[in-house]
Amino acid sequence: MQPRTSLPSWKKLVTHAQDMKEQHMSELFTQNSQRFEQFSIKLAPFLLDYSKNLISNDTMSMLFDLAKECDVEQWREKMFSGQRINSTEDRAVLHTALRSRSSKPVMLDGKNVKEDVQRSLNHMKDFSEKVRQGHWKGYSGKRITDVVNIGVGGSNLGPQMVTEALKQYSDNSVNVHYVSNVDGTQIANVLRPLNPEKVLFIISSKTFTTTETMTNAKTAMKWLVSSSFDQSAIAKHFIAVSSNKKNATEFGIAPENIFELWDWVGGRFSLWSAIGLPIAIDLGFERFIELLEGADEIDQHFCETPLEQNAPVILALLSLWNCTFLGAQSQAILPYDQPLHMLSAYLQQAEMESNGKSVNWQGESIDYSTVPSIWGELGINGQHAFYQYLHQSNNIVPADFIGSVESVTPVQGHHQTLMANFFAQTQALMQGVDEQQVRAGLKAKGRTPEYIDKVAPHKVHKGNRPTNTILMKRISPRSIGSLIALYEHKIFTQGILLQICSFDQWGVELGKGLANNIEVELSENKISDNHDSSTKGLMTFFQESILKQS
């Protein structure tokens, strides 16, 4: 397979990047009054403005050529039609089938997976309604008031991020909590105020082997059994979502209370499956379906729209442009919507676990930079913390600004202030302010020439910092579904452009394996000589400190 770096469009982009580095975006805006119209897309769920990137018409046409030379459209077809594009694990990648609202079958190994999906959705509907309406009772006959989801990574971040994003849509008939960390502090804090008679645990683990989740699940079980003194209580208080029915059953969960999951759903793309059950319990099943519908809308846009107007494709191309060609190392996710406070944590896993790799599909090292590190925070909080760095450091950090026209919780005067900041920041990051302007401003304020000489260089903002703006109408189950699907397809496209297998995660295995061995050594108090001196020294200090305390 031809390396990406030898494609004609790739080579052109390398040269073109050198020219574009000499340009300033504010000049490009001055030269072209149509820039916003040319470089923005209006879709039903949101407006995407990408005009504040260091791009020209030539840049975009070279990037679209690259997408064509990389066969993005053919790969997209392969994914949606169930081909095994997760090559290192020999699996199909069909999270899109989980939210497809059409009647068109999706065939895998001679079977229509949508029949499985529908069966699971029926199970979710039935179960979530029973819990919400108080028909699912605990061991003492009381209704369930609290649901605790135990899971980590994709079995936590998606459902928790969506639960937080859609809090305003919850009728609070049941409180939903999340436990992901094996640090006992988290589960202890969550369980402390709860009444075991009224709690339902969802053990969410695709593999049902993840140490952190299994440890938390055992603690939850002990907590329940110690209060009820009765093993039979488990069936009423524990359910599982897993593709490993055997392990879940051995753990003590009744087979009828195990929700299905399949190997063609990657953990970080699984919130659309029964992994999303806490969302359905919190918001009601109809709202969960609206979430799926929002994602399906973007799936259709991704499949049917020419590359030149295709929002996920454009986001992927711009990420490649900013990082691989212009040299940015990280990307900020900056929501101006309080409900989206977990979005950057969610996208960290989605993007970095998918594409944070350094070999291509053939296992050969790649010599170009791949994805940036993803980080971020609510925009307003960030403004008073790290935006200084975004505006004036030597490192350029491309950023996605995400906001809404309407607030889900209108409080007089607040939304305008919030959005004024939203618009101001992307303008400031793009335009900057040069020394001449700074000096003129200080002079107009009556500052002395000495003061102006001293302070002016510190007040210069070079600008030319790329941003994308995603402006939704309002946060809703549907718009959140669309937003997540937008990023999922961006990630897929990035993987194709970079020749990276986006759907495995071998990089998390090494640490997991070592931790298992170290845990045995610590519990047997036998520290092996196989560790490097730092690791051995730390373990020894830890162990000796414990022994001294006891």
Ligand code: F6P
């Ligand atoms: O962190 C690695 C990982 O395998 C993720 O990909 C996954 O989402 C998470 O662990 C949880 O895995 P499981 O659902 O099997 O417990």
